[in-house]
Amino acid sequence: MSSFIISFLVYMEACIFAGIFMYLFRKKKLIGFQLGMNISQVMGGMAALLTGVLLIQQFPFHFTLITIISAGTGLAVGGVFGLLFDYQTFITGLTNGMIVGLMAPMIGSVVEVPVLFLWFIHGLFFVSFLAIYFSIQRS
Template sequence: MDQITFLLFMYSDVCIVLGLYVYLLRIKKLIGFQLGMNISVVMGGMAALLFGVLLILQYPFHFTWITIISTLAGLVTGALFGRLFDYQSFVTGLTNGVIVGLMSPMIGTVLEMTSVFVWFVHIFFALCLLTILISIKRS
């Protein structure tokens, strides 16, 4: 993966996560605790997965630091999204982000078709976001 593609993916992922957080911050009173817990789990896990896979593909010989960074990214993202709703969502988002953050660099190191997997994960992320937005509108 070249540097431009890496930066484009990272920038778009961070902007999407921040945009969803700001949107949820404004309408958090309309969302139930079950949906809030699911949102925190999805966002913590997806942030950790995206960061871990993209970073390990870009910097393959820095496994320890990338594991730490992806774990912290998942932890912080899951905790922030969970904090919007209640304490159970906070803890669930935090722990899911940590678990996926620890595993995602391992997934990235064993990939054979890296571009196919990166596109698959981003399409999966987009479908998760679409599902979250539809669920919010219906709640």
């Protein structure tokens, strides 16, 4: 994939995460801690996975720096989504995003067909967002 498309995807995901955060900030009174723990885990893990895989496809020569950047992204996103609810959801989201961020550049550099894998990851992100949306509506 060309580097323009990858940087466009990174920008698009930052906008999508900001939108989900605004939506959850309005609805946070309706969400209990059990659902909040799941939301912070899924959001931190997805942010770290997308950042690691997309950045290692674009810059394949900086493995260590990209590992540090994606771990920091997962830590920050999981922590911010967890701070909406509780202190324990904060710690859970932070740890889970950090672990997934340390692992994500490895699978990004191993994969054989990058375009198919990128579409699969975006489909996974969309499906998990739909699941979170319906479970918020139902609660």
